[in-house]
Amino acid sequence: MARTSYTDNLSISGKLTDLKQRVLFVIFGVIIYRFGAYIPIPGVNPELLEKFFHNQSSSLFGLFNMFSGGALYRFSIFSLGIMPYISASIIMQILSSVSPTLEELKKSGEAGRNKIMSYTRYATFVLALVQSFGISRYIASNGLSFVSPWQFYCISVLTLTAGSVFLMWLGEQITERGIGNGVSLLIFASIISGLPRAIFHTIEQARNGNLSIVVMLLVFLTVIGVVAFVIFFERAQRKIPVYYANRQYSGKNSNSYSSHLPLKINMAGVIPAIFATSILVLPSTLSTWFASYHHMGWLSLVSLYLSYGQPLYVVLFVVAV
Known part of the structure; x- marks a missing residue:
C-alpha cells in the first residue's frame, strides 16, 4: 500500500x-x-x-x-x-x-x-x-x-x-x-x-477628472462580463446522443449502451471575424491611398463611410460574420 x-x-x-x-x-x-x-x-x-x-x-x-x-x-x-x-x-x-x-x-x-x-x-x-x-x-x-x-x-x-x-x-x-x-x-x-497602456490611460483619465469613477467601474464590469460571455460560448457544446444496439461478439451478446457526439456551438472560432475585418478594411485602405489622384476625390467618402466604428462598417461587419 x-x-x-x-x-x-x-x-x-x-x-x-x-x-x-x-x-x-x-x-x-x-x-x-x-x-x-x-x-x-x-x-x-x-x-x-x-x-x-x-x-x-x-x-x-x-x-x-x-x-x-x-x-x-x-x-x-x-x-x-x-x-x-x-x-x-x-x-x-x-x-x-x-x-x-x-x-x-x-x-x-x-x-x-x-x-x-x-x-x-x-x-x-x-x-x-x-x-x-x-x-x-x-x-x-x-x-x-x-x-x-x-x-x-x-x-x-x-x-x-x-x-x-x-x-x-x-x-x-x-x-x-x-x-x-x-x-x-x-x-x-x-x-x-496594449492592455496595460489602456488600463493606465483609463486610470489617468479618472484621476484627472475626465472620466468618472462610476463610468470606469461600469467599463471594468462590462469587460469582465464580455470575457465571461465569450468563454461561456467558446466552451459550450451540444451533446448529440448516439445509441448502440446489442451486438454479438464470439457468440456472446453485449449490452446496448449510449454515448454522445460533442458539437461545439462556435465551430468556426474567430476566423469569420478576422476574415470580415480584413475584407472591410481593404476597401477603406485602397480608398485612402488612391483618393489623392485626379478625379478620385469621391474615394474619400468611401474611406469615411467604411472607417472603423461607422454605422455602415458595423452593418457590413455583422453581415459578413
Whole structure:
C-alpha cells in the first residue's frame, strides 16, 4: 500500500515538473517575441514613421499592427507578425477541400499531414517575401527612409521575411514543447500587449477628472462580463446522443449502451471575424491611398463611410460574420 502511494506521488511529481517546464517554455517564447517587436529595422526615420502610421490607424495597417502587437508601427523585425503563416494555413485548408491531390494527402495519415505542413511553410515564406517587399516599397515611396531605395529594400525585405519565418518556427516550437497552440498564444500576446497602456490611460483619465469613477467601474464590469460571455460560448457544446444496439461478439451478446457526439456551438472560432475585418478594411485602405489622384476625390467618402466604428462598417461587419 505504501509502495503504491509512493509510486503515485512520483508520477504526480513528474507530471508537475513537465507542466512547469512547458509553462516556462511558453513564457520564454513570448518574451522573445515581445523583445523582437521592439528591435527596429535600420534605415527608417522613426519620427516620420510614427506620424505616418498614426494617420493610417483605421486602415489595413491598423489591423496588421494589432496582430503584430505594435511591431508594425515601430517597423521592427517582427512587423509582419504571424499573419503570413495564418494566411498560408487558411489557403492550404481551402485548397485541401478543392484539390484532389491535397485532399488525398490530408486523408493519408501523419505522413500526408506533414507534407501539407511543409507546403504551408513554403507558402508562408513566399507570402512573407511578397508582403515585406510591398510594405518596404510603400514606406520608401512615402519618403520615410533615409538610405537609397534598393539598399533599404535589401535590408527590409530580408529582415522582415526572416522575422516572419522565425515566428512561424517559434509558434510550432511552443505548440510542441509548450501548452496549447503556439500561433494562437503569439496572437493573444500581441493583442493584449496594449492592455496595460489602456488600463493606465483609463486610470489617468479618472484621476484627472475626465472620466468618472462610476463610468470606469461600469467599463471594468462590462469587460469582465464580455470575457465571461465569450468563454461561456467558446466552451459550450451540444451533446448529440448516439445509441448502440446489442451486438454479438464470439457468440456472446453485449449490452446496448449510449454515448454522445460533442458539437461545439462556435465551430468556426474567430476566423469569420478576422476574415470580415480584413475584407472591410481593404476597401477603406485602397480608398485612402488612391483618393489623392485626379478625379478620385469621391474615394474619400468611401474611406469615411467604411472607417472603423461607422454605422455602415458595423452593418457590413455583422453581415459578413
